[in-house]
Amino acid sequence: MAAEPVEPLRVQVLGTVSAWRGEEQLDLGSGRQRAVFAALAMRANRVVSREDLVSSVWGDNPPTGASGSLYTYVSRLRRVLEPDRSRWSGGQTLVSAGSGYSLQLGDGQLDVIEFDRLRESANELWNRRDLTAAKTAMDAALALWHGEALAGIQGPSAALHRKRLAELRLAALERRAEIMLGSGDINGAVTELYRLASAHPLRESLRGLLMTALHRGGRDPEALEVYEETKQILIEQLGIEPGANLRRVYNEIVARPTANAPAPRTPSLAKVAMPDVFVGRSNELSALRNRLADALHGTGAAVWVEGESGIGKSALLSAALGDAADRGGQLLWAAGDEVGRRFPLGLITSCLGVEVRSSDPRRVAVAESLRAGESGNSQQWHPEDPLLAAVEQLIDLVDQLCADGPVVLVLDDLQWADDASLLVWHRLVRLTRQLPLLLVGSARPLPRRAELDQLRSVVSTWGGDLHLLEPLDEAGTAELAGRLIGAEPGPTLLGLTDSAAGNPAFIREIVHALVRDKAITIADGIADVDDIDTEGLTTAQPTLASVVTRRTGHLANLTKDALRWAALLGVEFDLGDLATVMTRPASELIRAIEEATAAGVLREAGQRFAFRHPLVRRALYEAMPEAVRVALHRQAAETLDEAGAQVSLVAAQLQGAGVPVDAWVTRWLIANTNAVARRSPTSAAELLERAITSPGLRDEARETLTARLARVKFWLGRIPEAEARSVLAMTTDPERAAEMRLVLAYLDYLGHDNARAIEALDQVIGDPDVPEHWRFRHQALRWMIVRSGLDDPESAELDAIAELEKALKNKDSFSIAQWSQYMWLTASMLRKHPEALEHINAAIAAISGRTELADLLISFLDNKMFTLQNLDRLDDAGQTLDVARHLVSRVNLPSGPHIAAAVHYFWLGRWDEALADLDSVMRDGPEITFYGLRQHGVIRLLHGTAALIAVHRDDSVSLERHLKMAAELTDPTPEAKDNIDFLMMAQALAAEQRGRPTEALQILAPTLDHGYSRMMLRHQWLPKLVRLAIDLGQHELAEQALQVCEAEAEMEVRPARAAAAVQWCRGLIEQDPGALLTVAKHFAVTGRKVEHGMAAEDAAILLAADRRLDEARDALHDAIIVYTELGAAWDIRRAESRLAPFGLRPITVPVGPLSKVEIRIARLVAAGWPNADIATQLSLSRSTVQMHVSRILRKLGVDSRLAITNDLIGQG
DSSP: OOOOOOOOEEEEOSEEOEEEETTEEOOOOSHHHHHHHHHHHHTTTSOEEHHHHHHHHHTTSOOTTHHHHHHHHHHHHHHHHOTTOOTTOOOSSEEEETTEEEEOOOTTSBHHHHHHHHHHHHHHHHHTTOHHHHHHHHHHHHTTOEEEEEETOOSHHHHHHHHHHHHHHHHHHHHHHHHHHHTTOHHHHHHHHHHHHHHOTTOHHHHHHHHHHHHHTTOHHHHHHHHHHHHHHHHHHHSOOOOHHHHHHHHHHHHSOOOOOSOOOOOOHHHHOOOSSOOSOHHHHHHHHHHHHHHHTTOOEEEEEEOOTTSSHHHHHHHHHTTTTTTTOEEEEEEOOTGGGGSTTHHHHHHHTOOTTOSOHHHHHHHHHHHHHHHTOOSSSOTTOHHHHHHHHHHHHHHHHHHHSOEEEEEEOGGGOOHHHHHHHHHHHHHTTTSSEEEEEEEOSOSOOHHHHHHHHHHHHTTOEEEEOOOOOHHHHHHHHHHHHTSEEOHHHHHHHHTTTTOHHHHHHHHHHHHHTTOEEEETTEEEEOSSOTTTTTTTSHHHHHHHHHHHTTSOHHHHHHHHHHHHHOSEEOHHHHHHHHTSOHHHHHHHHHHHHHTTSEEEETTEEEESSHHHHHHHHHHSOHHHHHHHHHHHHHHHHHTTOOHHHHHHHHHGGGOOOOHHHHHHHHHHHHHHHHHOHHHHHHHHHHHHTOTTOOHHHHHHHHHHHHHHHHHTTOOOHHHHHHHHHHOOOHHHHHHHHHHHHHHHHHTTOHHHHHHHHHHHHTOTTSOHHHHHHHHHHHHHHHHTTOOOHHHHHHHHHHHHHHHHHHTOHHHHHHHHHHHHHHHHHTTOHHHHHHHHHHHHHHHTTOGGGHHHHHHHHHHHHHHHHHTTOHHHHHHHHHHHHHHHHHHTOSOOOHHHHHHHHHHHTOHHHHHHHHHHHTTOOSSOOHHHHHHHHTHHHHHHHHHHHHHHTTOHHHHHHHHHHHHTSOSOOHHHHHTOHHHHHHHHHHHHHTTOHHHHHHHTGGGGOTTTOSSOOGGGTHHHHHHHHHHTTOHHHHHHHHHHHHHHHHHOSSOOHHHHHHHHHHHHHTTOHHHHHHHHHHHHHHTOHHHHHHHHHHHHHHHHHTTOHHHHHHHHHHHHHHHHHHTOHHHHHHHHHHHGGGTOOOOOOOOOOOOHHHHHHHHHHHTTOOHHHHHHHHTOOHHHHHHHHHHHHHHHTOSSGGGOOHHHHHHO
8 A cells, every 4th residue: 555645844934933744833842953953944955064053053162062962953853854764764854964964845845945036036027017916926925924033043043044034024025115106006105114114213225215105195294204203313323314315315305396195194103113012901902902993983982091100001002003094094193291391282283293394284274373372463362362272273173183084192191291282182082972083191190190180080981991000910021021032031030020010111121131231041942141140230221220310310319318228228118217227217208208109219018118110229229339338238237236127127238238247247147147047048148158258257256157057058958068067177065066967967868978977977876975865866867867768668667577676675765766667667658558657656655755856756747747648637637737836836946847737738728828838947947956857858849849839820930949949959869759749740730831741741750660769659640640641642651650550559558549549540541520520529528629629620621521511510610619719820721721622611710708818918908019019928929919819809899909998808
């Protein structure tokens, strides 16, 4: 039987680099791999040497492994381009030739070759004056473009190709307009040339062609206006006059003027410029587009848009209304400025084009009448009130223009408008009900003007629209930054753009400054900022400085002084603290704060004040000379300390600008760094590292501070070996020495040198000078190391029984506890959870009265929680957690069971409490105990749990932060491998979220290997693996996962979690929705909310596929309710998208009472706190707060956060 013919390959580089076979789009792989493909495509049918490819992709300084990576990329591309090619075949598409490769493509297979062919053909036809055929060919050439050429491809070669192709496309567009003009389509040519000239203001050839088109259309004044505008742009931006060709066009128009044509409807270039990048505002954009459509069909309206400076008012109006002229309307546009307020009617006459040079006699007549009125020579105006007569004339003009056709009249920045123009606008609002007039005004809320309040009110009264623009959310900020750069922003870049507080203008300033500084690198499609001083970056840029100068230049001197001191205190500050550092009474600063707030520089933040935009604060801060900043920070620190301020506030001042360590600073650090470390370990580490390097530090102080630095670095996941050894060399304190020796032994264990660790521990255990409680801690660590790596629990259990009998015979409570805990470990590995519970209870009983072993007892209670969870006795696990917390409080232990609590709360769906506990792990201290070491040993579980919550909640910033911190940890110990599963699942879900399910499946592969970790509870993740495998058609892998899960369940003496997981996996494989509903109900009864929601979602999918849509809708409803309670935004989106193909619409969850967290958030909203500040106050992500606020609005039945009041909260 003959093989089916292979469809030809089609390659696109004029846009996102892509390839197809037939209708199937091929996966070209990672960013680097796509760059290799693009380099080959741009030189199709020619041999490209390996050296050239490496240079094209990596530049002049490729990494050491670039050649090997190139070979890998080419191999992968061959598998994609020719999947049926045998391993030993050279292939026919991507072939090896000499020392390089060649991509073989035929006619019509590569868009850039087709573009060149069609473009050249169009030019030949143009030269032969076959204008119809020329335009057809050029239209076909331009239709091949689908965005920027080689979009998303990095590397020097791609940049050069992109620039060359962009110039060719622009030349083609220019020639197309020239063809249109030559064929008599003057109006079409003018419209196209206005668009092109606006996008490329420095290209004189476009401007000259536009002037020619306007001249031929009888619009000489407009053509001459284009020339004057072009001349001004060239002088301002390039410092040059227009070139000879443009001057020639100008002279020809002046020498041979055409007759006046009808009044032009196209506004000037500056007024119709569309935003290059516009994101968000979908509701407002849709509403404005609908109003525009109504106006074009004869129904007018008034619209008011309000928002702070830089929030995107003008961009929104441009995006929504910029094409009004193209759609048949008359677009009239003007923007106010501070100077314009001095000239009555200046803004409205500018908008209406009222001037004596106008080609419209109606406009000329009004202009002459206004001029006559100014000079007092008018015979038409009533002498008692000439201004009102002028207003009437302008309204009559609008009426006449509306008779010509629909009018869109936009007055931007009305806060600077003159009173008379506002009066005209006010009068026109009433006419929108009668005329095809869309009247649009925009303004900032500050400076506050009573006239603007009246305009806003009249718009509402006459049925118009009010749009109050809020800052962009995290997603909008990320999208804007990504589109400005052309790649997905990474976490560091997002951290910088977040400082703009959602203000698009500041986001642009940050991105443009980073681009100018060449601080952004793009790898695999991710743009990020590496190895720079992100605190100082961007603020030195003139553009940003000018923004800040405009905001603060007109303020009073006291206000400016207050802002400088406030900048030292941070983005947010307390009025009392500001008064303290300025050594002034707070009452003297009230007027300054009010002025700064009215100017939009500051805002209220609950009981505090804050800079409205962090970038303004940073620019004010950077404007001070460094020496001045250092001195002021040092002065502020001591002043605040004397006033009894919080240690964190004093620490922030000492961190600022590198305050030197003097005698007072040393005393303060010794007295307060433990408190600082509990609140911010990174801040404490920075202060301590700076202090111990100070040459004037006394030995006693150096020892104390170095020991504290060792503890803090340990909790931060760093390696404090140098600090610990330095302390040992200095100290005579046996307590401190024992602590440092414990740290060093544990570091040896982390480095997989168990023999050295045990040797060191034995030395301490045999040292009679070591305090007893430290000896027990060393013994406990020795036990843990000896037991690590246990891979034969059956044999180990027999040995443990014999050793336990000896301990019981000798009545050695410590050994009884340790061997009982060892038997708990073997029983848990064998999934004999009831037996494990008996063993750990025995271990607890053996030492429960010994306070010197309290931290070991905490470890045993942690083990007991693990077992109770596996028995689905979650209430008992919670009670055990309470016992552990009480013990920590009673004996004043520095470390608590935070990670165990977080895992417990994760499955219960109490995620905010889980995050609070995870945050507390870093804040424990100062002493390092055995249980503290155990928590450090499972630090991957900390980051894994936090990352898993983040990915469910669609909190990309927290997700990336925890994944990055986990990746920086040393190779995992056996204990760490036992606790790596949460991290693996977070990584897998992150891959799925990015549309990479195959990668997600690969990440979860270790869960199928029973030898990877005997302690890992793999069954809790296997249903997810089964679903992914089924979705990808890998049914054998799904069956394998079921078998692994069944093996786990068979070991359970009493059916519990693994048994439920088996039923879940089998239900997915056998497409049995009933089984999944049973599983979901089981999880609901046991209180496992996370698994309840996911099982219900899977059941909904199977029910919908079986066309049981009502039941599917019920199951989806159950899942969405759970996800909503969790704040799991991504799970909601995923569930609804999975059900959408079956016709199930998004579920609206019925409202209920406000939760405790929602009440706290609602009260902060009612107090005027923005989401970012609420997130900081409650240790939540901004996206989580945003979801809570949406739910609060729905539950309270209001549509604006401004409507949330304390009275309403009480009712909710």
